[in-house]
Amino acid sequence: MNSTVWIEALASLQQQDEACVLVTVIEELGSTPRNAGAKIVVSAARSHDTIGGGHLEYKALQIAREMLADASQQPRLERFALGASLGQCCGGATVLLFEPMGRAQARIAVFGAGHVGRALVPLLASLPCKVRWIDSREAEFPESLPRGVERIVSDEPVDEVANQPAGTYFIVMTHNHQLDLELTAAILARNDFTWFGLIGSKSKRARFEHRLRDRGLASDVVQRMRCPMGLAEVKGKLPMEIAVSIAGEVIATYNANFGTQAAQDKQPLARLLPSSRRA
Structure with a gap:
């Protein structure tokens, strides 16, 4: 079960006026071990909390940091088909929501x-x-x-x-x-x-x-x-x-x-x- 570490991290980054991306597991399709609603906060230097680790989390960190580098302000949804490309032996898919936030507007x-x-x-x-x-x-x-x-x-x-x-x-x-x-x-x-x-x-x-x-x-x-x-x-x-x-x-x-x-x-x-x- 996902912890509340991300909540404290998000509040801290906003207080410091540091940009970040909140990544949320929106939907699970098929037999996968991840929990819908799990969240991770990604800043340029660190990540806080977890969406379950593995190659999917690695890809999520990569996308989030690309968004930070591009100063992207728009949320986006990404669907990941689980299989060989993500190092999974089972089928199914995971949908992730990427939300830029943390910097004072x-x-x-x-x-x-x-x-x-x-x-x-x-x-x-x-x-x-x-x-x-x-x-x-x-x-x-x-x-x-x-x-x-x-x-x-x-x-x-x-x-x-x-x-x-x-x-x-x-x-x-x-x-x-x-x-x-x-x-x-x-x-x-x-x-x-x-x-x-x-x-x-x-x-x-x-x-x-x-x-x-x-x-x-x-x-x-x-x-x-x-x-x-x-x-x-x-x-x-x-x-x-x-x-x-x-x-x-x-x-x-x-x-x-x-x-x-x-x-x-x-x-x-x-x-x-x-x-x-x-x-």
């Missing part, structure tokens, strides 16, 4: 540890994301953080904008409108992000657009800001409802960009999405 900076932030961050942490959670108020953070979340307590949150890598997803939802404005100006001035969402209403967006243009930011850059942010189809005013809406837009964005060239060089998905209805 999004690096997210969340500014604000209020009610919506506390609902949103655990959702983001359950996705293939690495999250930096930033606030000046240490007491607002929960005592324990989900795996993959880094807490940053800073008296100058705006300074943290410059510390994020290019292609970051920025989410601004602080307790202070002026701080929101300063963060927004710093993020838009960089203009190398994948996605930027600001919590607020349409009237807040209008006020911010006016002030940002007064600061010399170009209209096309300001238009990259998602405010209100989140998917309009996910309605509700509760913190968790808003968090689900925001997380849904993040998922839509990284799936749209997954496997493509650097996201910041492409048209932002925000331009393709309808404006949120939250006022």
Whole structure:
């Protein structure tokens, strides 16, 4: 029976932002000793757990590492007829599923540890994301953080904008409108992000657009800001409802960009999405 070593390995590799392939025995045809559902995690350097060893596992490792070398992002199914070619004396076949995973699809900076932030961050942490959670108020953070979340307590949150890598997803939802404005100006001035969402209403967006243009930011850059942010189809005013809406837009964005060239060089998905209805 397959162990749970693969689960811990997968979580560890994702935490380290290291690409891997999860290989699963999907189907057994004929008389073979392998168990459907057995899994092995394959990284460039190592493999974790087993699907039963032998030449079939050797071939699975070979295919998985070819996928890693090619930076393949698409899952694939492979059917192996058991016989002389795989060193088997019996007939039958095994179907294997190869799933690329383990590498974070999004690096997210969340500014604000209020009610919506506390609902949103655990959702983001359950996705293939690495999250930096930033606030000046240490007491607002929960005592324990989900795996993959880094807490940053800073008296100058705006300074943290410059510390994020290019292609970051920025989410601004602080307790202070002026701080929101300063963060927004710093993020838009960089203009190398994948996605930027600001919590607020349409009237807040209008006020911010006016002030940002007064600061010399170009209209096309300001238009990259998602405010209100989140998917309009996910309605509700509760913190968790808003968090689900925001997380849904993040998922839509990284799936749209997954496997493509650097996201910041492409048209932002925000331009393709309808404006949120939250006022």
